[in-house]
Each structure stands twice: as structure tokens, then as C-alpha cells.
Amino acid sequence: MSASKGLHPEAAIGPIAVPAATPAWRRGLYLLVGIAVALAPLVLLESFHLFQLTMAVIMALAVLGLNIVCGYNGQISLGHGAFFAVGAYATAILMSHFDWSFWATLPVSAVVCGVIGYGIGFPALRLAGHYLALTTFSLAVAVPQILKHKSIEDWTGGVQGLFLVKPDPPAGLPLSPDQWMYVVTLIVAGACFLLAWNLIRSRIGRALIATRDNPTAAEAMGMDIASLKTRAFAVSAMITGIAGSLSAVAIEFVAPDSFSIFVSITLFVGMVVGGVASILGSLFGGLFVLFVPNIAEAISKAAPGVIYGVILILFLFLLPDGFAGLLRRIGQRLRIRP
Amino acid sequence: MPTRRHILAAGIAGLAAPRLARAEDLPGVTATELRIGNTMPYSGPASAYGVIGRSHQHFFRMVNDQGGIAGRKINFITYDDNYSPPKTVEQVRRLVEQDKVAFLFNTLGTPTNSAIHRYVNQRKVPHIFLSTGADKWGNPQEYPWTIGWQPSYRTEAQIYAKHMLEQKPGAKVALLYQNDDFGKDYLNGMKDVFGAKFDSAVRTASYEVTDPTIDSQIVSLQSAGAEVLMTAATPKFAAQTIKKVSDIGWKPLHYLTNVSISVGSVMEPAGPERGIGIITSSYLKDQTDPAWANDAGMNEWRGFMAKYIPDGDLKDGNYTFAYGIARNLVFMLEQCKGDFSRANIMQQVANMHGFQPPTVIPGITVNTSPTNFHPIRQMQLARWTGSTWERFGGLIEGANV
Numbered sequence: 060m061s062a063s064k065g066l067h068p069e070a071a072i073g074p075i076a077v078p079a080a081t082p083a084w085r086r087g088l089y090l091l092v093g094i095a096v097a098l099a100p101l102v103l104l105e106s107f108h109l110f111q112l113t114m115a116v117i118m119a120l121a122v123l124g125l126n127i128v129c130g131y132n133g134q135i136s137l138g139h140g141a142f143f144a145v146g147a148y149a150t151a152i153l154m155s156h157f158d159w160s161f162w163a164t165l166p167v168s169a170v171v172c173g174v175i176g177y178g179i180g181f182p183a184l185r186l187a188g189h190y191l192a193l194t195t196f197s198l199a200v201a202v203p204q205i206l207k208h209k210s211i212e213d214w215t216g217g218v219q220g221l222f223l224v225k226p227d228p229p230a231g232l233p234l235s236p237d238q239w240m241y242v243v244t245l246i247v248a249g250a251c252f253l254l255a256w257n258l259i260r261s262r263i264g265r266a267l268i269a270t271r272d273n274p275t276a277a278e279a280m281g282m283d284i285a286s287l288k289t290r291a292f293a294v295s296a297m298i299t300g301i302a303g304s305l306s307a308v309a310i311e312f313v314a315p316d317s318f319s320i321f322v323s324i325t326l327f328v329g330m331v332v333g334g335v336a337s338i339l340g341s342l343f344g345g346l347f348v349l350f351v352p353n354i355a356e357a358i359s360k361a362a363p364g365v366i367y368g369v370i371l372i373l374f375l376f377l378l379p380d381g382f383a384g385l386l387r388r389i390g391q392r393l394r395i396r397p
Numbered sequence: 398m399p400t401r402r403h404i405l406a407a408g409i410a411g412l413a414a415p416r417l418a419r420a421e422d423l424p425g426v427t428a429t430e431l432r433i434g435n436t437m438p439y440s441g442p443a444s445a446y447g448v449i450g451r452s453h454q455h456f457f458r459m460v461n462d463q464g465g466i467a468g469r470k471i472n473f474i475t476y477d478d479n480y481s482p483p484k485t486v487e488q489v490r491r492l493v494e495q496d497k498v499a500f501l502f503n504t505l506g507t508p509t510n511s512a513i514h515r516y517v518n519q520r521k522v523p524h525i526f527l528s529t530g531a532d533k534w535g536n537p538q539e540y541p542w543t544i545g546w547q548p549s550y551r552t553e554a555q556i557y558a559k560h561m562l563e564q565k566p567g568a569k570v571a572l573l574y575q576n577d578d579f580g581k582d583y584l585n586g587m588k589d590v591f592g593a594k595f596d597s598a599v600r601t602a603s604y605e606v607t608d609p610t611i612d613s614q615i616v617s618l619q620s621a622g623a624e625v626l627m628t629a630a631t632p633k634f635a636a637q638t639i640k641k642v643s644d645i646g647w648k649p650l651h652y653l654t655n656v657s658i659s660v661g662s663v664m665e666p667a668g669p670e671r672g673i674g675i676i677t678s679s680y681l682k683d684q685t686d687p688a689w690a691n692d693a694g695m696n697e698w699r700g701f702m703a704k705y706i707p708d709g710d711l712k713d714g715n716y717t718f719a720y721g722i723a724r725n726l727v728f729m730l731e732q733c734k735g736d737f738s739r740a741n742i743m744q745q746v747a748n749m750h751g752f753q754p755p756t757v758i759p760g761i762t763v764n765t766s767p768t769n770f771h772p773i774r775q776m777q778l779a780r781w782t783g784s785t786w787e788r789f790g791g792l793i794e795g796a797n798v
Contacts, residue, residue: 107494111487204607209576218577220482220511310483311515316508317482319442356439356477361451363477364440 097245106237110309111349113241117305119345120248122329123255123338124299129327130336131259132291133271134183138195140322141202142172142296144313146303148206151221151313152214161226161308165247168304169297176296180289199323203315220314223307244305251298256338258294267291268336299326332374334383343382347374425499426737431469431730433457434492436504441479446505448709449528450475452719453503455705460727467735474498480505482512489513493522499737500525502726503546503719507531507578510543518542523742525729526722526772530656532582535770537747544746544770546722548680550579550654552795554586554629556678556776557652559793561625562590565650569598571623573614573638575630576603583629583654589796604634615641619649627652632662639667639675651675658786673783678776678793680761681717683786694755721754725763725772728752760792771795 081089100112125139149168153159179198183191206215215221228239258264269277270287278284307313329348334340355366378385425432437450457473465471474496476488485504492498500523504510507529517524518540526546527534530553534545548556561570572587574580580603588595600621602614611634618626619642626649628638635657642651655677657663664672682689689695698720702709709716730737732745749772752763761775774795779786 107490110490209605310486312482312512314482314508360439
């Protein structure tokens with residue numbers, strides 16, 4: 060990523076200039092309001108919109124994964140759709156061939172994706188910038204074809220894909236399967252966002268950012284760049300893979316065609332629009348990539364791609380640093396005017 | 398001059414506009430309106446098929462101009478699914494749960510329809526006349542709310558098998574197929590006709606979409622002594638097959654899936670003279686065939702194109718397909734006699750007899766019954782002359798399985 064990222068207020072001075080700690084009661088209040096806002100759609104939305112929102116949260120989680128390696132660590136990946144696919148297939152195979160429960164498949168999917176991500180992290184050490192983008196891109200191109208291959212067809216179902224079923228709501232809760240799916244997604248995504256938040260604000264998070272902004276200086280300060288970069292890839296792949304697992308059960312179907320290279324591009328778009336190197340921005344990115352194509356299509360069916368492109372350019376013009384940047388500017392203004 | 402802030406404010410106001418929703422007993426049907434849902438790849442890798450959806454939009458405009466059906470105007474709601482199964486699920490749920498359409502018509506694609514197959518059947522939403530040649534849509538026992546339209550790949554293979562048995566009884570047959578849904582439908586169709594003799598009479602070889610060539614498969618099929626070759630391959634591999642068969646001096650009676658008969662992308666790259674004598678099949682009238690220059694059905698279609706889609710490419714076969722299938726839908730809806738309940742729609746879908754869509758080869762008719770969910774089961778063969786596909790012989794019907 061470019062040097063201008065180094066001027067990112069949140070990333071560059073955030074860790075040093077922590078504002079006078081927010082009082083505990085206020086943090087608790089924020090948390091409660093956040094939970095209330097997240098749960099409100101359960102009562103406010105009917106099942107289709109709830110399903111859409113579920114998908115948006117899943118996309119947001121996948122964007123968050125990408126943001127860790129791209130935004131915070133500066134390694135461009137155009138191949139995160141591959142991890143999304145691997146996570147989805149891990150869950151689908153375990154659920155449809157072995158009758159595992161959804162919850163039990165999550166750790167497996169996370170570990171599988173983490174290991175693959177770690178493996179991809181090694182070539183990434185030697186390939187920087189554009190070369191890394193192309194390498195990961197080729198991964199995304201290869202995955203749908205690998206999924207169709209004869210040798211693993213018995214597991215993956217080949218082109219026909221695999222069918223699975225949403226987890227049933229627990230007996231005591233008066234929720235429909237769609238509502239429960241939303242709750243499940245919120246729990247998983249919420250946990251991942253919280254962990255990512257803590258990670259980024261920890262010693263390791265600062266090291267990741269330092270590696271991005273000035274690797275030479277970071278190394279001189281005693282940071283092990285190789286281990287940081289490969290681990291960032293592993294964590295990032297893990298989070299995106301978990302999002303893939305969630306999408307498999309929410310859609311109840313996986314097929315190689317579901318994971319074309321467009322998934323990777325979509326995630327990248329989500330990251331840039333939401334805000335590079337921003338946890339909250341990932342959430343907006345997820346909402347954007349799910350809802351904006353529908354808006355584009357409502358405007359013109361003849362060329363939805365063109366409209367989508369125009370909207371995208373408008374966003375980049377109006378919000379050059381993503382939604383996260385907008386929020387940051389509003390926040391600053393509020394602070395100036397007491 | 399609008400500033401960033403103005404544009405943002407306007408955007409937020411637009412998003413906040415209230416959404417209207419209404420509950421009805423008869424989904425998608427009012428005294429004046431019949432709502433029909435559809436998904437199409439208007440963008441993405443398969444966007445060439447988007448013209449089918451565009452044709453339908455204009456077609457229903459024409460139907461409405463002519464007074465609609467049973468006093469109701471058709472409201473055709475079609476969404477882009479990018480040929481991506483998760484998007485299809487989202488769009489179909491929007492159609493069913495939010496737009497509350499009466500039924501889904503002509504949703505396009507095999508993986509995309511697979512993704513919604515169970516959902517629509519659980520919800521008991523008619524999912525009719527799909528744009529895909531897979532055989533699995535005709536399974537009324539397990540999926541009573543789903544039905545295809547065009548002859549399935551399996552039916553097509555049955556037709557070739559019948560013809561080859563008649564032409565060269567007792568000959569050794571070779572089958573080259575792509576190892577996926579598409580190729581396996583041909584394998585099954587051949588098995589349907591050959592029955593118990595399949596294992597002794599047919600030598601099979603398959604390839605992966607990821608394989609670079611099919612040369613070794615062709616050589617092994619020839620060395621097995623086959624006199625007949627059936628090729629179930631997508632265009633790139635079909636061209637390779639035609640070339641290799643000619644290069645090794647093999648002269649089998651060669652049948653080729655009609656998925657791969659494009660002159661531009663198969664016959665010419667392979668070498669037009671190499672493919673002379675190859676047999677394929679069709680059920681739609683080819684609009685470039687001079688035999689249909691004054692055909693009443695094709696003139697009806699040309700009239701529609703001239704009036705409603707004057708800028709449409711008249712050489713694009715997707716338009717004749719779309720017109721034929723949409724005409725069939727109108728035929729079925731008229732047979733509903735104003736009762737557009739989902740149950741009655743499926744009853745009438747399973748009760749079509751002898752309808753002849755205007756863009757389908759004369760003599761081929763649409764027939765269904767509660768146990769037969771394969772509306773079109775007849776085709777006519779055609780032979781490559783070196784420059785064009787020439788139809789020959791009578792209509793052949795798929796096997797009764």
C-alpha cells in the first residue's frame with residue numbers, strides 16, 4: 060500500500076494518542092446500544108430482508124478478513140474468494156457427508172483456512188505489491204476448477220455442488236430458521252469483529268501496521284517481518300473462511316459457480332469502499348457489496364454493470380477514504396463543536 | 398452547484414423512502430394484475446443469455462398491449478443474478494417473499510436453478526419452463542413444483558442412440574463425455590436406449606473441463622474399434638475432437654451434442670471440411686435457414702421483433718427460444734381460465750397437449766402429464782455439409798423411461 064496510508068489518523072497516531080479513556084459506563088452503554096441495534100432487525104424486518112442482512116453481515120466478515128492482511132498489513136490479496144470457498148466447502152462437506160452440526164464445523168473450517176492462508180503467506184514474503192496481487196488472483200481463478208476435479212468429486216459433489224440445511228433454532232426459542240440464522244451470524248461475526256478489534260489494538264496489531272508503513276524501520280525495531288506477514292495471512296484467511304462457512308449454511312447450497320473470481324473482486328471492492336484499515340469500515344463494505352448491485356439493477360437492467368461502476372466511482376469521489384473516513388470526519392467535527 | 402453534502406443528503410433521503418408491502422391470499426394475483434418472477438444473468442460470465450430476459454420484457458409488453466390474459470395485465474419482474482447461485486437465492490427470495498409473485502418463469506442456468514430447487518418446492522411456488530437442458534428438472538415425484546421445457550440433454554442422447562441403432566445395428570459405439578452434469582446426462586440417455594447391452598456395445602471415455610486436450614481419449618476410443626462416435630463435449634473440446642478424429646484418419650458415424658454446433662466457435666476452428674457428415678439435432682427453427690423465410694410462425698416472430706425489439710440481433714437464436722417459450726407460457730395461462738392459484742397453475746402445466754410453439758420445428762409439440770415433466774421430447778437431425786447444418790429425416794422422439 061502507498062505511503063499515504065501512513066498518514067491514516069486512526070492507524071498512525073491511534074495507538075499513541077489514545078483519547079482520555081472512555082468511562083466504563085459509557086463503553087457499556089455503547090455496547091448495549093450496539094447489541095440493541097444489531098438485534099432490532101429481528102423484530103423489524105420480514106424474513107427476506109433479514110436474509111439479505113444476514114448475507115451482508117457475512118460479506119462484512121469476509122471483508123474484515125481481507126482488511127487484516129490488506130488494510131493493516133499492506134499485502135494486497137485479490138484471492139480471498141478462494142478462502143471463502145474453502146471455508147464454505149469445509150462446512151458443506153462435514154455437514155452433508157458426516158452429519159456434523161454447523162457449530163462443530165466452524166473450528167475445522169477456521170483451522171483449514173488458517174493453514175492454507177499460512178501456506179500462501181510464504182510465497183507472499185518474496186512477492187510484494189502487484190506480484191502478490193497477481194499470485195493471489197491466480198489462486199481465486201484456480202479454486203472453482205479445483206473444486207470440480209474428479210479426484211475430489213466424491214467429496215465436493217463436482218459441478219452439481221452440495222446441499223445442506225440451515226441449523227434449526229434451539230427448541231426453547233420462538234425464532235424462525237431465518238431469524239435464528241441471523242442470530243447465529245451475529246454471534247459468530249460479533250465474536251470475530253471483537254477479536255480482530257483487540258488484535259489490531261494490541262502489540263501485534265501495532266507491529267502489523269508498522270510492517271506495512273515502514274518494513275525497514277520495523278525490522279530495525281526487532282520485529283520478525285516474515286512471521287508477522289505469514290501469520291497475518293493465516294488470521295485473515297481464517298476469518299474469511301468462517302464467513303464462507305456461514306454463507307454455505309445461509310444459502311444452503313455450495314457449487315463451484317458460487318465462488319468465481321468475482322467473489323474476490325467483490326471483497327476487495329467492499330474493503331476499499333468501507334475503508335481500508337478500518338474494522339467498522341468492513342461492516343459498511345459488506346452492506347455496500349450486497350445492496351448496491353441491487354440498486355444498480357433497479358436503475359437499469361440493460362447495463363447494471365455500468366450503473367454499478369458509476370455508483371462506485373461516485374462513492375470513491377464523495378468518500379475517498381471510505382465510510383470509515385466519513386465517520387471519522389463526523390466524529391472530529393462533533394469533538395470540535397462541543 | 399451540488400456539493401458533496403447535497404448529494405449525500407439526497408442519497409439518504411432516497412434510502413429512507415418507505416417500502417410498501419401488502420398481504421394477499423392469492424399470491425401475485427389481483428383483479429387487474431398477474432405477477433411473474435424471473436432471474437437472468439444480465440451481468441457476469443453468462444450475460445449473453447440476458448437477451449432472453451429482455452425479449453420476455455418486451456413480449457409481455459406486447460401481451461399487455463393486446464389486453465393481457467384473462468383481463469389481467471402481466472407484471473413481469475426480472476432480476477439480475479450474475480449467474481451466481483447465492484445471488485439467485487437472494488433474488489428468488491425477493492421475488493417470492495417481497496414481490497409476492499404468483500410463480501417463477503424461465504429462470505436461467507443449471508447451477509443457479511439447483512440452488513433454488515429445494516426452496517421453491519418447500520414453498521410450493523411454481524418454478525416453470527426453466528432455461529436449462531439438464532434432465533433433473535423433470536422429476537415430478539420428488540420436485541412437483543419444478544418443470545423444464547427444452548429437450549433435455551438426456552432426451553437428445555436417446556434420440557442419437559435410437560438413430561445409431563437404426564443406422565448401424567450391432568456396431569461398436571464410442572462415447573466421449575465431459576465429466577459433469579452435462580456430460581453425464583448423455584451417458585444416461587445412451588444407457589436408457591442401449592439398456593442391458595450398454596456395457597458390451599458402448600466404450601466410454603470422459604474428460605475434465607480442466608484437461609488441456611482430449612487426444613488420448615480419442616485415440617483409445619478408436620483403438621477399441623468403434624464405428625460410431627457420440628461426442629458430448631463443450632465447444633472448445635468439440636472442436637478438438639473433430640480435428641483429432643480427422644487427423645488420425647478415423648471415419649466414424651459421428652454424433653455431436655447441439656450445445657457445440659456453433660459455426661464460428663466449433664466448426665470453423667476445427668476445419669469445416671473435417672466435420673462433413675457430423676450429425677446433430679435441433680428443435681428450434683434456425684432463423685438463418687432459408688426454408689423458414691416465409692414460415693408463418695417465424696413471420697409472427699419477425700413481426701414481434703420489428704415492432705417491439707427493432708434493435709435486436711435477428712441472428713441471435715436466444716430470441717427465437719425466448720419467443721417460443723413465452724408463447725407456450727401464454728398458452729398455459731389461457732388454459733388456466735382465470736384461476737391463477739399456484740395449485741391450478743401446476744395442474745395446467747402438467748396438462749398441456751399438442752401445443753406447437755411458433756418458433757419450434759413443425760410437428761414438434763409440447764406435451765405433459767402429471768408423470769411427464771419433459772414438455773419437448775422430439776427433435777430433428779441435421780448434418781454438417783461443410784458450410785451449414787442441413788436438416789434431414791423425420792422427427793425422432795426420446796425413449797420412454
